[in-house]
Amino acid sequence: MTHKLPALPYSYSALEPYIDTRTMAVHYNMHHRGYVNNLNNALSGYEELQEKSVVELLYDLDAVPEEIRATVRNNGGGHLNHSIFWTCLTPNSGPLPDNLATFIDDSFGSLDAFKAEFAKAAATRFGSGWAWLCVDEEMKGVVIATPYQDNPVSQGLVPLLGLDVWEHAYYLNYQNRRGDYIAAFWNVVNWKSVNASLQSVQAAADAQKLAEKVQSTWDSLVTGLGSLLGGGE
Numbered sequence: 001m002t003h004k005l006p007a008l009p010y011s012y013s014a015l016e017p018y019i020d021t022r023t024m025a026v027h028y029n030m031h032h033r034g035y036v037n038n039l040n041n042a043l044s045g046y047e048e049l050q051e052k053s054v055v056e057l058l059y060d061l062d063a064v065p066e067e068i069r070a071t072v073r074n075n076g077g078g079h080l081n082h083s084i085f086w087t088c089l090t091p092n093s094g095p096l097p098d099n100l101a102t103f104i105d106d107s108f109g110s111l112d113a114f115k116a117e118f119a120k121a122a123a124t125r126f127g128s129g130w131a132w133l134c135v136d137e138e139m140k141g142v143v144i145a146t147p148y149q150d151n152p153v154s155q156g157l158v159p160l161l162g163l164d165v166w167e168h169a170y171y172l173n174y175q176n177r178r179g180d181y182i183a184a185f186w187n188v189v190n191w192k193s194v195n196a197s198l199q200s201v202q203a204a205a206d207a208q209k210l211a212e213k214v215q216s217t218w219d220s221l222v223t224g225l226g227s228l229l230g231g232g233e
């Protein structure tokens, strides 16, 4: 597959004054486009890797040949991270859907406690990187920060909400005031989209649980049949 720059779901100016027009234009059109182009260039000549989605590539980086692994990690990560980031933003933020509010309360105690933990991860990420809200294997919310363009899927976590804290994401408008940029971010979070991501993870987990239940029912049925047919001890 050829990886493509996804359409931005709003105009460059839509997130003003929290994220300015010029930053959005450069960020989307230059930075994100660059990651997509570099990823496609790196994969040229690797037909089996071209069949994989960017999530599949990053989930199993060991399957990527060493000579292009760092390039795929950085540029595949850059592509996926920004694709997630754009959908996490909206000019019409609104309240949290109930399902997401419950998930955040269960995982962090309250929305304010979650925001404080997320903002701290974003503020203390030294140098370039990202802050994330993810779902772990136990279906709990966790906050992490990743360096450079690393994506949480490489650690087996599913990202729901990401914040780019590279200087290119805020420097034109905020200069060195990363904290102001992080505070402004909460005004443009697309909670509906974050909740939609959460719901698809929850649906997949429910389907897996159901499959395991069917399997264990089947196992006990077969075991029972086995002892019936085999006559036991």
Ligand code: MN3
Pocket (backbone or CB within 6 Å): 027, 031, 082, 164, 166, 168, 169
């Ligand atoms: Mn960026």
